[in-house]
Amino acid sequence: MSTPPFSPVLVGGLLLRAIPPEIVQPIADRLARRVQVRHPGLFERLNPLGPKRFLVDVVDLPWQFLLMIADGEGAVSVLRKGDSAEVDATIRAPLKVLFGLLDGSIDGDAMFFTRDLVYEGDTEAVVALRNALDGADIDFLDDVAAGFGPLADPAKAIAQKILKAVARVETDMEILGESLVSPAVRRAEAQQRRIDELEERCARLEKTLRRSKTLPT
Amino acid sequence: MSIDGKDAKITLGPLLFNWPEAKRRDFYFRVADEADVDSVILGEVVCSKRTPFMTKLWEEVIERMRAAGKEPIMSTQALILSSREMGWMRDIVADPGIYYEANDIAVADMLKGRPHLIGPMMNVYNEGTLATLARGGADRVCLPFEMSGETTAVIAKAGIMEVEAFVYGRMPLAIAARCYHARAYNLPKDNCRYVCNLHNDGMTVDTLEGKPFLTVNGTQTMSYTVNNLAAEIPQYLEMGVSRFRISPHDVDIVRIADLFRGVLLGRVEPQQVLDETEGLVDGAPNSNGFFYDEEGLRYKVAE
Amino acid sequence: MSRVARDPSRPVTSLELVCPAGTPAALRTAVDAGAHTVYCGFRDETNARNFPGLNFNREELRDGVAYAHDHGADVLVAINTFPAAGNLDPWYRAIDDAARLGADAVILADIGLVEYAKDNAPNIRRHLSVQAAASTPEGINYYANNFGIARVVLPRVLTLPEIKELNRHTEVETEVFVFGGLCVMAEGRCSLSSYVTGKSPNKTGVCSPASHVAYEETGAGLASKLGGFTINRFAQGEPAGYPTLCKGRFAANDKVSYLFEEPVSLNLLEMLPEVADAGVTALKIEGRQRGKAYVEKVVKAFRRAVDALEKGQQLDAAAIADLTEGGQETAGAYRKAWH
Incomplete structure (x- = not known):
């Protein structure tokens, strides 16, 4: 079992408990579509795997994310902690580690060696997902900010300030x-x-x- | 071109374990006198530290084999690490009257222009590589342990040189600069006290669940299972494999050779060989998985 | 001739840093971080890092070569598995395409393929892969005399004094591993993974395939399994390693231990002066399966060290320890004590 780190995300997560998954779902949908459009190569790398379902358990947030990949497309469904789902593999890590894996700013193997990242189930699918994400050059802030249209740059600046804090x-x-x-x-x-x-x-x-x-x- | 079992030859492979000299001598003298094999491979393949004590013994055994009408073959080291070891290899292959087995490209190159055998430790996976080695003089090959029957068939059909299959014995899976026997006994390799001679068929390695899994033989790591391709011999003959290698173990090797000869001549059912040999070496099961391109440790019953 | 070899601005004494790229993104990262040379492979069984989601298609290689060349770096293509008889075409095509797409060298292991490359793609440099396990000057010179190989990647079985001695007896450039995962068996001569999974690293390019690996969280910690066999157990908080057999924990001689090797990574950063003194041409960083973060950090650290060495400055042993397997590092076979 991976225990949540004593982190600002954990404390924030406790506050976020009141927010039901339905509120988060549209944000997740928008992000998934944006990644799809901006990084088509990501799904091309995952194609040989066939359809796969991953449960991404963010240990310091009150939600889990069900990532479904099939036919070169991806979708995310937000679940409450403890909700069960039929999946090929489960990935557990703190939010910071998962963000780092998304944008390639941290090394998945290193996180695995130190046990900050834990996975179970279809190892091949997890390894493929990690490699494909790392190869996709995702800049998460950039992708999120892009959704703000003409306000993208100020939005990004504010987000960076928050992250620094x-x-x-x-x-x-x-x-x-x-x-x-x-x-x-x-x-x-x-x-x-x-x-x-x-x-x-x-x-x-x-x-x-x-x-x-x-x-x- | 298929081979008639009557024309097929049996080779006794090199002794891979570190047996005491007296045991070694008794073993080879008995093989010379009693074993129904055509060729006997001598020499040290695994560790150069075992070599110095045996030069005289090999001379004696070569004479004995010749007198018994068996072809003596000298083998060479699988992993050569120093110029000193390379010097020894050069000394070993110096006799033009002897047929040699090369387990490293450097030795094969020393034998250039002379007929020689390419050993199973060399990476021969395809006809292109084999054709290149043939131009250097190689005229026999014992294919790598993990070679499937399907690939063997393609290589045998290419007709580049005589093909030998490894049909009995624990399979060498890896070789290293490090000695795991010494490591298991907390000894440095330089002062190994020859602990590899404590196990006549290698030291069993268990998983954490206590399942026997691998075998350590000095710097070599071997299968725990005993490769046994008695049931596949008819297929081998069909594809044109003409030589069959039996690897020495601390069992009645004369009986093992008789059983395999029986299969070649159609006098013994392969199942009898499997039943009689199962568990003989440290209680280890038979395996044949590599032939079917599957896990080497498995035994697959042929359809 | 490689571009690096032609570049007159680089002093003859400088060491070439050869860096891994599992994806185009990692290639750009490596080049930006200061790699002199990047090595990569096609997305199939022709290379020894045939991992899911990794490697280059033809178009990506062409773009990668362009990016590297624009920044003064070379690209090597590893075609270093052993094709099984009757199915040589994918390997022949890989060699042809690497040459056509402008790569600077191919890294080969199979004797038949080295000969094919010499005859069919004579203009691309031929390097001998570590998978060929050429551990002696005689072995290396065989490949040089018969097939004109320009460089050999040395197997990780030799000590530095042995490498120095070897370099005296061959004209072929030598490349040595200085960082990353470490085979403890002679490379290209190991069927351990094949024995347990049925997938041969030599033939399919993947050791301990992820498809055969399972991690199980138990009350006692994390168990790693390969082909159904438990090869290690990690207690809560204990650093984990790759699920390769040679880094597993086993029982032998009545004792449970890392019989073959601890889960450690090779790190020669602090030994670079000795490595240079041994007469090697190039330093290789392992890890095409690792992420961009690893590539950036390790390449930067080694580039700084190589530059410092060239200028005769003290080496700054930068902290790259957290990228090592099991959080531990070793000088491996390069030090006599390891054997």
Whole structure:
């Protein structure tokens, strides 16, 4: 399980809980169409996969997104946290990581190595989606701002300012968060070492057991 | 052009494991005297550290094989890492009276102009590569372990050189500069204390669930399963494969050779070979998946 | 002749930085970040990074070559898998098209293909892929004498002193891996993935295919499976690695361990002076399957280091540790202690 990071998005997300998915849905639709028009190559790269459904679980938001890809087209459906859906793969990560994957500003493998990104199900589909997104040169702010027509540039500037402010708050919250959890982390690490020892002993015992079974009778 | 089983030849492959010298000598002397094989491949393929002790033994065994009417073949290292090792390879292939197996392009090039065997560690996947190697003098090839029956057929039909198939034994899957036997015993490679001689058929590697999975043999990683293509021999003969390789294990290799000869001559049912050999090596199951272009560890029952 | 080799403004002593591009976007990123050379592959089984959603179609390669050349960089096309008998056409076409679309070199592994390229596309430089596992001067010189290869990518089995010695005995340029994922087995001679998945890296260009990989969250953490076999388990918060067999955790000699290799990445950034001293021509960064963010960060760091080295300045060991597999790095086979 990927736990939500202690971040401004999490706090914001708690406030957003009151907003039902139906309100968010039209925004998601518009964005999906815009990506489609501006980055046709994205779906061309995904075509060999055939139709696929991904559940994107933004761990620090109260919603999940069902991404459906078929015949060179994509659609997004907004779901409430906990709603179940028939999918090929599930991707779980904090909003910041997912944004970074969308615009290629962070490396998917690196996020996976550090476990900030978790996926389950059809691994091939997830890898293809990640590679295709990275190859698409999506500038999310740009795509969103484009929807503001003649006001695109001022809108983008405002969005950038907001993101900067969020980043500042984020650093502060990380420091606060670390001081809150560090005693628990130390305890957990000690427990982990103990578990590792036990695991090794179990493996040894299992092996001895198997050997004694395969001996000629 | 299909081959009559009576004309097919059996080759005993190189011993891949590090057996003590006395055991090795007994093994080869028994093979010379009793085993129904046409050719016997000698020499060290896996690790140069095992080589220095064996030069005299090989001389003795070569004589013995010749006296028994068997063709001795000297093999060479699969991975050559230093000029010192390359020097040894040059010394080994110096005898013009011996037929050699090359497992690296550098050795094949040393044998240029002389007939030689291209070993299964070399990447021969197609007729183009084989034709190039043939111009260097190669006249026999044992195809890579992961070669499918379908591709083998195309290569055999091209008729470029004699084709050999690896039909019995654990399959070498990888070779490295690092020694995993030493690593498993917390020893540096330079001071490995020859721990690879603790396992006559290699050291079993289990998954975290405790399922036996792979076999480590020094710097080589092998299948846990034992490749057994007895049931596919009729297809091989049909496609024109004329030589069949059995890889040495710590089992009754004379009996194994008899069983495969029986299949070639149509006297033994392949199923009997499979039943009799299943589990002989460390309890490991038979496999034939690569022949069908599937997972190498699987056994697929032919239709 | 490659453009880089012709460029008189570059000193003879400088090291060429060869950078990965899995997509056109990554190619532009690499060039912008300071790559002297970019390598890529076609979107099929002809190259050893045949991953879903990755690689170039013909048009993308043509545009990529144009972009690189406009910015003074070279493009190499990896055609480094081994075609199975009876189906050579896709590989022949890949070589023909790479030459036609203006690439500066093809990177080949199969002996038959090297010969095909020499006979049918003589004007494009031929590099020998790491997949050919040519680890000795004798092996390399075979390819040089018979097929005129200009460069060899060395297998990751040699120590730096061994590489230095090798360079004394061959005229062929050598290229070595300096960063990224690390094969622990001799490259191009490994059927481990094939054994478990039925898909041969040598033939289909993909090791541990994603289609055969599954991650399962269990109470104890994350289990990674390949072809149904558990090859590793990561506790909560423990860094994960690629789901390749050689980076898995296994039990042998009554002990659970990373028997073959820990989930680590190669990083020779701090060893570059020694690498240069070993006489190599080019430095290769692994990672066509990685994102633009990785490409940008690693290429910039290495370009800074190469430039500093050229000017005789101290190297600035930039922080690229977070891009390494399992958060750990190694000097791999280049140091004797690894063996």
